[in-house]
Amino acid sequence: MDNMMDNNKILQTLRTIKHPNHGEDIIQSKMVHNLRINDNQLTFDIKLRPQEDNLKLFLTTACTEAVQKIYPDGKVLINFIKEAKNDFANPLPQIKNIIAVASGKGGVGKSTVSLNLALALKNTGAKVGLMDADLYGPSMPTMLGLQDIKPKIQTVEGKPKMIPIEKYGIHSISLGYLLEAEQAVVLRGPRLGGIIKQFVFDCVWPALDYLIIDLPPGTGDIQLTLVQTIPLTAALMVTTPQDVAVADALKAMNMFLLPNVNVPILGVVENMSWFTPAELPDNKYYLFGQGGGEKLAKLGETSLLGNLPLVQSVREAGDEGIPFMEKTDHPAKEYFDKMVLELSKSLNKRNKQIGETNIVSVT
């Protein structure tokens, strides 16, 4: 029987079939099981997550075509097996760490920290994405200098999906990319949640080491939708040294710590800790008081990961679309790198101690 199928050749040809959502091949992503060959009859199982039910036709066609390319008379029989919900509820399994950047108040530097954190991690060689979840005031188009650029659309299984835009080596999505600059948006709860879900389900996210999520301030529908949609690895809190900022940040932090939400806190970044004028680099002026970051960290039983000074060129860098982490010799970089080092330690510790965060179930 010269036409007998060869196991290695079959595996090789099945490896050419990519999962339409995340692009990993179906062997690599461990979907194929129980491969059996009987003369020219190939039989195997494909495990599907509940939300992947719609992939059956695509997979049947793709697998049959791939096999018949090398064995024209070959027959392919696939048993589709539904994964139990809990094993596989994560819609972004190709992303290793998802970190939400949160605060109580607006204007404390969440977006600045999110973007430069993404860049600092990228500089370590990691693959990084950034989701601008502040739908009330998306900052990323300006901060990344992407005002007039729209994400490309790719049709996956007949459905249009957005491809995050790559700039400075990071992949980002923002509501700002989808709207005209002056377009006013009045979004209420259900619509907000719908857009966040689109950022998860209707985007083709590549395999990433980190996805940083820039949140709006406080605790609202966006935060709730996120914790019900994806497993947040951890949250990072941003505050200024001021007491009012700390009081608000504590409320935002407590939302993550609710027993049924249970997202670990990586630590606190204190931003605008002091002002240093460019012409007096050794002077520090504590415009917003002192100690807020430390205080918040204590209240949340977590640690202060670092401080970022108030520097005029940090603001300028944000406004001109060239983030300070992309500049050489920027005065904020040494503080930021120190903070990111502490953050990495905290994240490693978290990942060693506990498994994946559970997605909050909606009752």
Ligand SMILES: Nc1ncnc2c1ncn2[C@@H]1O[C@H](COP(=O)(O)OP(=O)(O)O)[C@@H](O)[C@H]1O
């Ligand atoms: N350390 C800093 N030094 C100077 N300006 C800063 C600093 N951090 C943030 N800013 C500026 O303050 C404003 C608010 O920061 P942003 O990151 O947008 O805050 P949030 O996302 O919390 O609303 C922006 O114009 C930003 O450029």
Ligand SMILES: [Mg+2]
């Ligand atoms: Mg912001």
